[in-house]
Amino acid sequence: MRRGEVLGLDSKGFHRLHYVEWGSADNDRVLLCVHGLVRNSRDFDELAQALARDYRVVCPDLPGRGQSDWLRDPADYTLLQYLHDMVALLARLDVRQVDWIGTSLGGLIGICLAAQPDTPIRRLVLNDIGPHVPQAALLRICDYLGDLRFDDEAALERYLRQTYVALAGLNDAQWRHLALHGQRRCDDNRLGLHYDPAIALASAQAAQADLDIWPIWQQVSCPQLLLHGTASDVLTLDTVQRMQHENPALAVQSLAGIAHAPSLMESDQVAAVVDWLRATQAGG
Numbered sequence: 001m002r003r004g005e006v007l008g009l010d011s012k013g014f015h016r017l018h019y020v021e022w023g024s025a026d027n028d029r030v031l032l033c034v035h036g037l038v039r040n041s042r043d044f045d046e047l048a049q050a051l052a053r054d055y056r057v058v059c060p061d062l063p064g065r066g067q068s069d070w071l072r073d074p075a076d077y078t079l080l081q082y083l084h085d086m087v088a089l090l091a092r093l094d095v096r097q098v099d100w101i102g103t104s105l106g107g108l109i110g111i112c113l114a115a116q117p118d119t120p121i122r123r124l125v126l127n128d129i130g131p132h133v134p135q136a137a138l139l140r141i142c143d144y145l146g147d148l149r150f151d152d153e154a155a156l157e158r159y160l161r162q163t164y165v166a167l168a169g170l171n172d173a174q175w176r177h178l179a180l181h182g183q184r185r186c187d188d189n190r191l192g193l194h195y196d197p198a199i200a201l202a203s204a205q206a207a208q209a210d211l212d213i214w215p216i217w218q219q220v221s222c223p224q225l226l227l228h229g230t231a232s233d234v235l236t237l238d239t240v241q242r243m244q245h246e247n248p249a250l251a252v253q254s255l256a257g258i259a260h261a262p263s264l265m266e267s268d269q270v271a272a273v274v275d276w277l278r279a280t281q282a283g284g
Helices: 041-051 079-093 105-114 135-143 153-163 172-181 199-206 237-246 267-283
Strands: 002-010 013-022 030-034 056-060 098-103 121-127 183-185 191-193 224-229 251-255
Touching: 002 079, 013 041, 013 079, 030 041, 030 079, 030 105, 041 056, 041 098, 041 172, 041 267, 056 079, 079 105, 098 105, 105 121, 121 267, 135 199, 153 172, 153 191, 172 183, 224 237, 224 267, 251 267
Parallel strands: 030 056, 030 098, 098 121, 121 224, 224 251
Antiparallel strands: 002 013, 013 056, 183 191
């Protein structure tokens, strides 16, 4: 694993974006893996290792998460800002084409970039996200955001286990991995979650209505795989069916009984992504 940085520009100046990458730096097949709302790049360690012989796998921390800088103005935590930051990362990587895996927010970013004329995105994997998210789901997510602090890593891990019910299938080592890379040391010497608490403010503002980007989705034409947790409140069955109706070529992998969002750490989920990417590569 290697680490890198790139500068992004927001309304108050520059900020530093951190990323990790796996596989050969000389491989011209590049895969970007972009995490969810308050997660980080290390969520993809197992998937990245599984794909490192096929790709140069790059996993960024979005601003305000993981090792990337926090933004000075919470109002800058917007989808448009993330699009600009990912374009800066693509320029840094100096590649003409990429494949994209996006969990939740990372998938929304991927949809918006894949919809653009002359997009560099060649294949798109969406992890439990589509062009419509009900307001009720957005509000539920807002409920667990904030400046939470814990006395030790064990308490932080217990919180993660209680909050991220979709990850119930992980083993103890995987939970420890998430706790280790999902923590920061606070000014009171307690442990906080590894994201800027101000993201909660921006998220609450965005949750005033359903998220609806159907017109953008309709412009996406690259091959796509959709992972759908059948118990998800973020990606409903109605949305999945409409996505399939508008794009009959959409490949859908249903994950029975799993809520939002699948970990992409369990062996069957990793295999579904790896097999689809290899199959579509072989086909074109």
